[in-house]
Amino acid sequence: MTDFAHSLDGKVAWVTGAGRGTGRAVSEGLAACGARVILHARTADEVNEVAAKIVSEGGEAIAVVGSITDPASIDEVVALANDRWGQLDILVNNAGISPVLRRSEDLTNDEWSAVIETNLTGVFYCTRAAVKGMLARGSGSIVNISSVHGTVGFPRLAAYTASKGGVELLTKTLALEWARTGVRVNAVAPGYLETAMTAGLRASDRHADAIEAKIPMGRFGLPGEVVGAVTFLCTDAASYVTGSILRVDGGWTAQ
Numbered sequence: 271m272t273d274f275a276h277s278l279d280g281k282v283a284w285v286t287g288a289g290r291g292t293g294r295a296v297s298e299g300l301a302a303c304g305a306r307v308i309l310h311a312r313t314a315d316e317v318n319e320v321a322a323k324i325v326s327e328g329g330e331a332i333a334v335v336g337s338i339t340d341p342a343s344i345d346e347v348v349a350l351a352n353d354r355w356g357q358l359d360i361l362v363n364n365a366g367i368s369p370v371l372r373r374s375e376d377l378t379n380d381e382w383s384a385v386i387e388t389n390l391t392g393v394f395y396c397t398r399a400a401v402k403g404m405l406a407r408g409s410g411s412i413v414n415i416s417s418v419h420g421t422v423g424f425p426r427l428a429a430y431t432a433s434k435g436g437v438e439l440l441t442k443t444l445a446l447e448w449a450r451t452g453v454r455v456n457a458v459a460p461g462y463l464e465t466a467m468t469a470g471l472r473a474s475d476r477h478a479d480a481i482e483a484k485i486p487m488g489r490f491g492l493p494g495e496v497v498g499a500v501t502f503l504c505t506d507a508a509s510y511v512t513g514s515i516l517r518v519d520g521g522w523t524a525q
Contacts, residue, residue: 279304282355287365289316291465292493299497301329309333338392361400363393364415369430382429389433408452411504416459418519445513454512458499461519463491486521
């Protein structure tokens with residue numbers, strides 16, 4: 271029987287939106303598996319704190335402050351990975367912005383564009399930059415963070431659902447394009463998690479109760495509960511997995 275490695279020793283990972291919530295949990299999880307991590311986020315204090323924590327625990331991490339919609343910031347990350355460690359093996363496209371809770375007929379052009387630009391276009395920009403080196407080496411893993419609302423619609427979330435649905439189809443298309451190159455592309459689709467993005471919902475008993483009533487497990491998830499799915503897809507244990515959407519949603523999409 272083939273012994274598939276679950277370790278990420280020697281791998282270099284780039285995590286976007288790494289300063290808080292799911293991005294922070296994933297960054298710490300990848301580092302715990304042996305990866306050297308480049309943490310990319312817009313808020314300096316947060317991303318520097320995560321990097322310092324990883325280093326204090328014996329890991330290797332570098333913080334880069336910038337936006338995934340800024341090509342210069344993206345190029346900086348790729349150049350840093352190559353200059354510091356000579357390669358980039360893993361990309362976790364986690365960065366995203368909160369949905370605009372507004373009826374579609376009232377959604378402004380700027381509100382629509384902001385969500386699509388970050389949640390979908392930024393994912394493509396980062397992937398396009400990262401994959402060039404992966405294709406040249408014949409290996410790599412890209413994991414896109416989608417959402418339960420990449421599959422299931424929800425009122426007043428037009429831009430957000432469009433962006434996450436786009437991420438899931440982009441994932442499948444890129445997986446097909448690169449299937450024979452050694453580069454795998456998958457997505458993890460969490461349900462509602464206890465993060466800053468859902469703080470407003472959780473602060474309202476009415477809204478929190480309504481959401482929990484739709485979740486078969488009856489609760490919001492934790493960012494750490496997404497980590498195992500992401501790390502699995504990054505390791506050689508998932509060597510025959512590409513184009514898949516791994517749902518971590520408490521059973522929401524099973525209904």
